[in-house]
Amino acid sequence: MAPPRRTAGLALLLFLGACGFFQSCAVEVDVKDASNVTCLYAQWMMKFLIKYETNSSDYKNASLDLTSTVTHNGSICGSDTQAALLAVQFGDGHSWSVNFTKNNETYRAEFITFTYNTNDTAVFPDARRQGPVTIVVKDAMHPIQLNNVFVCHHTTSFEAENVTQIFWNVTMQPFVQNGTIGKKESRCSADTPTAAPTVLPTVANVTTASTTVSPAPTTAPTPAENPVTGNYSLKTGNKTCLLATVGLQLNISQNKPLLINIDPKTTHADGTCGNTSATLKLNDGNRTLIDFTFVVNASASVQKFYLKEVNVTLLNHQNGSVILSADNNNFSKWDASLGNSYMCRKEQTLEITEDLQVHTFNLWVQPFLVKENKFSIAEDCSPEVDYFIVPIAVGAALGGLVVLVIMAYFLGHKKHHNAGYEQF
Template sequence: TMAPRRPYGLELLSLLLLGTCGFFQSYAVEVDVKDASNVTCLYAQWMMKFLIKYETNSSDYKNTSLDLTPTVTHNGSICGSDTQAALLAVQFGDGHSWSVNFTKNNETYRAEFITFTYNTNDTAVFPDARRQGPVTIVVKDGMHPIQLNNVFVCHHTTSFEAENVTQIFWNVTMQPFVQNGTIGKKESRCHADTPTAAPTVLPTVANVTTASTTISPAPTATPKPVENPATGNYSLKTGNKTCLLATVGLQLNISQDKPLLINIDPKTTHADGTCGNTSATLKLNDGNRTLIDFTFIVNASTSVQKFYLKEVNVTLLNHLNGSVILSADNNNFSKWDASLGNSYMCRKEQTLEINEDLQVHTFNLWVQPFLVKENKFSIAQECSLDDDTILIPIVVGAALAGLIVIIVIAYIIGRRKSYAGYQTL
């Protein structure tokens, strides 16, 4: 049996963030696979979401999100045995599917591969997609071996990135190769979970159809002054060749009931992404708390080819349990432009308006997304905020104006003194 549901925790989050542009909801899914004797052999409950970048008919790239739908099937799921892998497979929406297979030995089991197929014919999710039909991605799971008859539990967010797709999972409770139809009572937690993570209701065969997962709301804290963020150095490579360089300090400004400033810590931030001839994306992951994507494109319509920042996508995660609480993007930017082959620099603070509730502030920015040579930035085109040359004519003009004022005042005073002496005579 399978029972996707919208848990109470997400309803609470939706009330807290009501009106926030880009907030999305997902569904908790339960799968109870039974063998020929109608006994549970595989149990799973989890939440997941997909962030996908796809090409449009105009050769631009768009970011979209794909969530589980209220109606989910699990056709093709297999119990598994000593000689056959177990398979957990679900289908949802308009031709989308996801699956993971498990293998075991005498003492442990582990997940091997995750297969995700999305269908770009789903125009509600992929409007104006250039490629039509199903697209399949296979990712090797990094899950450590789990003791047989233990339940694997991971409240914290786990994500996999491959081929322009980010798969995000949280609040996972899973056990393949269930023995004698009884879900194990002992948990094996993922490393990311902490003692403060949301509690789990361990499933049993008796309550498997009523088990629920809750998500705690993001904590509210009194805002305090936040210093400018530290500057991070990021790079991408194609093979052994550097294809993108970026130096920047990043700060998020979230305007909800109480304004919140979040600095992105370069020490805990991992850079990933893609490089191309006309499009490049830098993906920054701040310790599974914040995901920020910057997409650059080349404008070939001008006589001199230039690149510029086209799109920024931000995903904010709950720092207690890793659940996704906010997602927003803006794909109408025309900023940070420079001639192709050069770099763009702006030392002063700049603001990127993602939506009315979310801003990204940048500090000490220096970026080159194309034609990087010898792992070094090329000649920089500086922003107008950094251009101090305009101060020279201003200073000279002010000095001349002051001199003229002094001369006029001296002339007036001199005339008055001369006139007053003549009257006395």
């Protein structure tokens, strides 16, 4: 077979499963060269979580899935001197692509480019910024042996510029040799050695897959202890712009009650810093995404920051589908003077919905004006009992003082009276 041509002559796209509200469509792309043989093959599922600014200067979270109409314009087979490109377009002006390079022995993904269009009012009904927004992420994929199929059932995500890209059930091979997809798999490190092998799709397999129900999520055991406290930070350039220390626990009462402790050892911090708004995005690398958004109240006589919004997304760690997604953007908690930090050692509860709460432990946070990578003066939340103990103690002391004054008065008056009788 001749080397792959630079242009794709024909591509066949097949769609697996239904596109439900919480379930992204699966897509299969088989790019063929001018000789009508496969040069690039991919099957995967993906979705996007996007935080965007509204016309009222608030921030909202949007979920963008592949639609039932996907095109592949711009896909390129690639060659020894040109990168291969897998490109898809979907919805109202959204697109995603990944380019691959190779040497004599291996290939690897280099960059992922995602463009979302805020003119899509169905997804971004009140976006302040109008038009396409492009995000480029350098892929961390390790080199794969040529003619091996890259497979990753496990959920993988990338976070950059208020966008979380989520992928799962990935089967992919660029630079296909002799038009035949490789039979040997190279698994991602997150997949266990015993994970079920991927069956290369055929038309028959597509029909079967469309009627297969995704496996139920594995229920995590109820934690017996409070969560481990994690230390998180964000930087702008080389300067730290946000600091947070907190232990996090999710309390989910939907269906079967469930407590989930967030493990800081496997949790990655990302987000954005600004003068009046900052967002800390935590991804535990497995099943949970939590976003905390802080804003500055500039209308007050003394400028203060406070927590305004919390967004929680719980994923099925087996296939990446969204089990639960909820947010509350009406908080007014964790407030402190701008330039200071907020501290609360006691347990607090953030009510996201009736079925979802976030418990925090040993909280210390400063989302603005961090200096020298250290927390500034902390404004502590005092336990409610302190508000009663102090007045009671003061009242008791004052009461005792009044009693002593009265007793001293009577004793003194009595002594003076007795002394008067002795004079007569």
